[in-house]
Amino acid sequence: MPxxxxxxxxSKIKSAPLRPVAHAELPTRYGRFxxxxxxxxxxxxxxxxxxxxxxxxxxxxLVRVHSQCLTGDVLTSLRCDCRAQxxxxxxxxxxxxxxxxxxxxxxxxxxxxxxxxxxxxxQDGGMDTVEANESLGFAADARDYDFSAQILKQLGxxxxxxxxxxxxxxxQLERSGIRVVQRVPCQPRMSRSSRLYLQTKKSKNxxxxxxxxxxxxxxxxxxxx
Numbered sequence: 106m107p108x109x110x111x112x113x114x115x116s117k118i119k120s121a122p123l124r125p126v127a128h129a130e131l132p133t134r135y136g137r138f139x140x141x142x143x144x145x146x147x148x149x150x151x152x153x154x155x156x157x158x159x160x161x162x163x164x165x166x167l168v169r170v171h172s173q174c175l176t177g178d179v180l181t182s183l184r185c186d187c188r189a190q191x192x193x194x195x196x197x198x199x200x201x202x203x204x205x206x207x208x209x210x211x212x213x214x215x216x217x218x219x220x221x222x223x224x225x226x227x228q229d230g231g232m233d234t235v236e237a238n239e240s241l242g243f244a245a246d247a248r249d250y251d252f253s254a255q256i257l258k259q260l261g262x263x264x265x266x267x268x269x270x271x272x273x274x275x276x277q278l279e280r281s282g283i284r285v286v287q288r289v290p291c292q293p294r295m296s297r298s299s300r301l302y303l304q305t306k307k308s309k310n311x312x313x314x315x316x317x318x319x320x321x322x323x324x325x326x327x328x329x330x
Contacts, residue, residue, distance in 0.1 A: 122146045123255045131155060136199035138206075143256050149210055150252050154260060155195075158203025161261040165286050167204035169194035169268040170253050170278075172211035175218060184225070189293035194268050197289075205262055207253055214238065215247030250274055254281030 126142035138155040145151070160166045171194060177187030191206075198204035213221030216238060224237035235245040254277075257265065266287040267275060275285050 123252075123259055125259070133195065133199075135195040141260070143259070145252055145255075147252070152207060152209045152252065152256060154256055155198075155206040155208070156204075156260060157198065158201070160203055160205065162203060164202060165264045165266045166262050167198050167201040167268060167289065168207065168257065168262060168265040169198065169205070169291065170207045170209065170250065170274060172209050172214065172248060175212060176221070184228075186293055190291050193293045194291060197268060205257065205260060205265075207256060209253060211248045214245075215249070216241070216243045246273065250277040251281045254278050254283045257283055 122145055124144045126144055128139055128141045131138045131140040133155075136157060138157050141154045141156060143152050143154065158166065169190075171191055172187075174182075174185060174187035176182040177185045178191055181188060194206055198206055212218045213224060216224070220241055220243070223241055224234065227237040227240060228234060232240065238245055238247075257263065257278075263282070264284040264286055265278075266289055267278070267285045268289050268291045269275065270291055272288075275288055279285055
């Protein structure tokens with residue numbers, strides 16, 4: 106019997122309690138940032154934000170809301186483009202006058218690390234990434250961005266340019282009170298190993314089409330003002 110798919114909470118507007126934990130200077134190869142830690146009341150409600158520049162200035166800061174990917178970000182897996190997106194985002198934000206990289210523990214599009222590995226096993230058996238998640242009883246994308254929006258508000262980034270290929274991320278952030286004035290494609294080079302994964306995300310999750318070549322900051326940026 107097929108597993109029942111858990112409903113998405115994307116239509117719900119919540120107010121996430123938010124507690125700043127600490128902040129410190131963080132020099133990186135992409136520039137100097139200030140790193141902030143935040144906690145909420147939920148079990149997965151913790152995040153770090155890498156910040157540079159004046160987020161409350163006239164120009165909208167460049168923002169990336171990045172979901173944790175142990176296999177990609179840390180172990181350099183080529184099954185996805187997560188590490189490449191993370192590095193490209195840090196590079197772009199490091200060159201921008203102001204920006205934020207928000208890093209969230211939403212492994213496997215919100216299903217957790219062990220379930221992500223179960224999904225990988227199903228993909229090795231012939232399923233695509235969406236079919237695998239759904240066969241395990243999860244939505245194709247179980248992520249929620251209300252907590253992210255609360256952090257951006259706390260930092261003063263209420264009007265942003267968003268580095269993202271995901272229209273749903275734009276919709277959720279705007280429902281939670283963040284004005285996205287521009288969506289900037291986050292499109293690193295595509296590897297052969299990640300091609301099917303990215304094509305599935307485009308066809309089934311509505312993500313922006315991936316390109317073979319790296320794009321500049323304003324290439325094909327979509328103005329949402």
